[in-house]
Amino acid sequence: MTLTPGARRILDVASVLFYEHGIHAVGVDTIAAESGVTKRTLYDRFGSKDALVADYLRARDERWRAHVVAAVEAESDPVRRALAPFAALEDWVAEGAGRGCAFVNAFAELDRPDHPGRAVIHDEKRWLRALFATELAGAGVADAPGLALQLLVLHEGALVTHAVAAEPAALRAAGDAARLLVDAARA
Amino acid sequence: MTLTPGARRILDVASVLFYEHGIHAVGVDTIAAESGVTKRTLYDRFGSKDALVADYLRARDERWRAHVVAAVEAESDPVRRALAPFAALEDWVAEGAGRGCAFVNAFAELDRPDHPGRAVIHDEKRWLRALFATELAGAGVADAPGLALQLLVLHEGALVTHAVAAEPAALRAAGDAARLLVDAARA
């Protein structure tokens, strides 16, 4: 899994360009040129654009999960742990996620269900829902899976609304709503 | 605003193809061929692909607003009116919106802020939030604009989660959460 220096640069450049401009809008020639690498190297390392796209999503997924897990682990109070992903979202956006959720955006562009990136997208959402469910169960919520789905909906909506509606207050609003739902479920 | 027969067909075909496969993935040649029209006609009627994309979004926006307004007007109870867009979402999805929110998807592909479609997308989200705010105020909610933003987040999240996470229960979960938030705000 260790990438060669060239492959590392390609993946880094591709990640920025895919996220910022969309997948179809960025050609492999651009990625290669911007990485200071020939197109030959790109294909020798990744095999195809589709595979590179999947690797882009995998790499972003890894970073995102680490970010969320760190935010959860930093809390000890069960309720605060369950709501930590909403706090994590605020840092994440502040660090440059102004174009919304990369996975939602990729889903919009990858219409073929068998595209290698689709599985990564699907897994990312399932993972977050499962994390919510685990933490909610730990917080003594009765229907943890059901509430987890509601928190996932709020979470997705927060990032999307923040970007698409250009509404910075969406993140805080989602976090507040999530807290109210959790409190109601524990009462 | 009345379209010629050819233009009508082009717009109908483009709407399906753009929504189902994405904007960049569908070429004008395909749209023209599928409409049983020459590319010349397409350009004579719409001027450019960007303009056609904007018209696609405008047309979908119109249908969507009419659908939501009908759902709201069908209710008399103030709370049910405010929550009507969530019910409307279920019909909408059942009628074939399996690829998520067309506006969110388009946002993912249109990276240029000056693209003519971007204004349509932005307006659609602002409109729905304003509708929520109006109905919530009518239902006697104190901070109607604030709660309207939360309902918008739930609404966006519902459609996205339904499609991206392949989770049909997301719609109902969002509606339930919305009702709980509204009830809490009226207590």
Next chain:
DNA sequence: CCTCCACTACACTGATCTGTGAAGCCCGAC
């Protein structure tokens, strides 16, 4: 009859797309 217009036919531009083939260079490891 004549004019307008929606539309066809079709050839073409120039750019860009993903992906490949063949040759060779440099450097570290064995």
Next chain:
DNA sequence: GTCGGGCTTCACAGATCAGTGTAGTGGAGG
């Protein structure tokens, strides 16, 4: 000193991209 691998160079394939120019057809309305 030889071998492998990370990488370059560059030419090229074949398709598809958005968009245009020119000429002509057929029908509806004045």
